[in-house]
Amino acid sequence: MKLRLHLAFMIKDSDSIHVLQSTLELPCGTILKNRLAKSPMSDSLADGEGNPTDTQIRLYERWAEGGAAVSFIGEVQGDPRFPEKPGNLVLGAHSNQNLLQLLTSRAVIEGAHLWPQLGHAGALSHLPISQPKGPSALDIEGLQCAGMSIDEIHELPDMYARTALHAKTVGFSGVHIHAGHGFLLSQFLSPLFNHRNDGYGGSIEARCRIVLEVISEVRRAVGPSFPIGVRINSTDQLEGGLTEVDALEVVRLLDQISIDLIDISGGTYFPGAKASSEGSSRGPYFLEFARLARGVTNVPLMLTGGFKRRDQAVDAVASGAVDMVGLARAMALNPRIADTWLSEGGGDPEFPKFEFTLPGGITAWYTMRLTALGEDRENVFELDLPSAIREDEERDAQRCIKWRKKFSHLRDEKGTYLFSD
Numbered sequence: 001m002k003l004r005l006h007l008a009f010m011i012k013d014s015d016s017i018h019v020l021q022s023t024l025e026l027p028c029g030t031i032l033k034n035r036l037a038k039s040p041m042s043d044s045l046a047d048g049e050g051n052p053t054d055t056q057i058r059l060y061e062r063w064a065e066g067g068a069a070v071s072f073i074g075e076v077q078g079d080p081r082f083p084e085k086p087g088n089l090v091l092g093a094h095s096n097q098n099l100l101q102l103l104t105s106r107a108v109i110e111g112a113h114l115w116p117q118l119g120h121a122g123a124l125s126h127l128p129i130s131q132p133k134g135p136s137a138l139d140i141e142g143l144q145c146a147g148m149s150i151d152e153i154h155e156l157p158d159m160y161a162r163t164a165l166h167a168k169t170v171g172f173s174g175v176h177i178h179a180g181h182g183f184l185l186s187q188f189l190s191p192l193f194n195h196r197n198d199g200y201g202g203s204i205e206a207r208c209r210i211v212l213e214v215i216s217e218v219r220r221a222v223g224p225s226f227p228i229g230v231r232i233n234s235t236d237q238l239e240g241g242l243t244e245v246d247a248l249e250v251v252r253l254l255d256q257i258s259i260d261l262i263d264i265s266g267g268t269y270f271p272g273a274k275a276s277s278e279g280s281s282r283g284p285y286f287l288e289f290a291r292l293a294r295g296v297t298n299v300p301l302m303l304t305g306g307f308k309r310r311d312q313a314v315d316a317v318a319s320g321a322v323d324m325v326g327l328a329r330a331m332a333l334n335p336r337i338a339d340t341w342l343s344e345g346g347g348d349p350e351f352p353k354f355e356f357t358l359p360g361g362i363t364a365w366y367t368m369r370l371t372a373l374g375e376d377r378e379n380v381f382e383l384d385l386p387s388a389i390r391e392d393e394e395r396d397a398q399r400c401i402k403w404r405k406k407f408s409h410l411r412d413e414k415g416t417y418l419f420s421d
Contacts, residue, residue, distance in 0.1 A: 019318045021342050026260040026300060030174065030227045032069040033111040035317050036338040039304040039326030040074030040117040040176065040231065042085055043370045048399030049406040050080060050090025052103040055374035060107035060114060062373060063331060067338030068112055072176050076116035078163030080407045082125040082133070084183065086399035089116065091166040094406070104171030115174040115229065116167050118160055122184030123193065124269055128400045131412060134187045136195040143270060152413055153200055153210060157217035164218045174227030175218065179211050182268025186233055189250060192241040204246040208253050219258045229261035230254065234289035237267045244289055248296060255297040263302040263326060264290050284312055291321045302326050309348045310341045332369050354385060361385035364392040
C-alpha cells in the first residue's frame with residue numbers, strides 16, 4: 001500500500017491549496033480528509049474529576065465544524081496519579097461514559113477524527129495532586145521526583161493499552177501516544193533525565209524500549225485497523241538532552257513497528273528549557289529535522305510548531321517533507337482556519353502582540369482563549385496576560401480540590417494513599 005503521495009512532483013504552483021485538500025491514507029487503512037490537524041494542546045477544560053464539560057465538548061465540535069481532518073485532545077490520562085494538570089481528561093473505571101460518548105458523537109462529524117493524546121506526566125506531574133515519578137530520581141532546582149521501579153515500568157504498556165481500548169470503546173477514532181515535550185515517555189528518551197543502567201537506560205535503543213513496548217501493546221489491544229499516532233521530540237532544546245541524532249534513531253525504530261502517524265515537535269517544560277520558538281524566528285520549527293526523518297521512514301509524518309501562514313503549510317506538504325500540518329495557536333485564534341486555508345480566498349490569522357511577557361503568561365492566555373471558544377464568546381475575549389494567569393491558576397486550584405476528592409482512594413506502589421496527610 002502506498003503510504004503517502006509525493007506531492008512535490010504533482011504540482012507546479014507552490015502556493016496551490018490542492019496539496020492541503022488531498023486525502024491521506026494511513027497504514028491502518030484510515031483516510032484523513034485533508035492535511036490539516038488541530039494539534040494536541042492542554043485545553044484544561046475537563047471538570048476536575050477527569051470528565052468532559054459542555055465547554056470542552058463544544059470546543060472540539062467547533063474544530064470539527066471548522067474543517068480539521070483530525071483534532072487531538074491533550075492531555076488524556078490513563079493513570080490519575082500522574083496528571084499534567086487538574087483539567088485533564090481521565091479514561092478509566094471512574095470515567096463518566098455518557099459524557100465521553102457525547103464528546104465523541106459531537107466531534108467525530110463531517111468526516112473529522114478525534115484522537116486523545118494519551119499521556120503520563122512523570123516527573124512533571126502536577127504537584128498539588130501528585131507525587132511525581134520519572135525514569136530516574138531527580139533533585140534539581142525547580143524539579144524533584146522519585147525514580148520508577150522496574151515493576152512500575154513494566155506496568156506502563158498495559159496501562160496505555162487499557163486506556164486506548166477505553167478510548168476506542170467510547171467512540172474516539174484513534175489514539176495518540178505522547179512521547180514528547182518532557183513528559184514521561186519523553187523523559188525515558190532523554191539522557192539528561194534517564195540515568196538508568198538496566199534495559200531501559202543507556203543507548204538510544206534502550207531508552208526507546210518502553211516507547212516501543214507501549215505502542216506494541218496498544219496495537220495488540222485496539223487491533224490492526226485502528227489508528228495509532230505518536231508525538232516525539234526532534235530535540236529537547238536542553239544541553240545534555242535528546243539530540244537530533246538520537247531523535248532520528250527513534251524515527252528509525254518507530255518505522256519497524258505498527259504505527260500510523262509520527263508527530264514531530266520539540267522542546268520541554270523542564271526548568272531552563274528554551275521555548276520552541278527560540279532560534280526559529282522564520283518559518284515552522286523543526287522542519288529541517290522532518291526532512292531528515294522523511295529519509296528514514298515511510299510512516300506518515302506530521303509537523304507541529306510555528307505554522308502561521310498558509311503558504312508555509314503548503315510548502316511543507318508540497319515538498320514531501322511532511323504529510324500533515326499540525327496547528328495549535330492558529331486554531332485557537334480561528335477555529336475555522338482549516339476551512340479558510342482550504343478555500344480559494346484563504347487568509348492567515350492575526351497573532352496577538354503583547355507589550356510584555358510573563359512566565360507562563362502566553363500559555364495561560366491561549367488556554368483561556370480556548371475556554372472562550374468553547375463558550376462561543378471569543379468575540380468579547382479581552383484578557384491581558386496577568387488576568388489570564390490569575391484566572392487559569394484560580395480555576396486549577398478549584399479543580400485540584402475536586403481531583404483530590406475524586407481520586408483519594410489511590411495508592412502508590414508501597415500502598416500509601418496518594419493524598420494521605
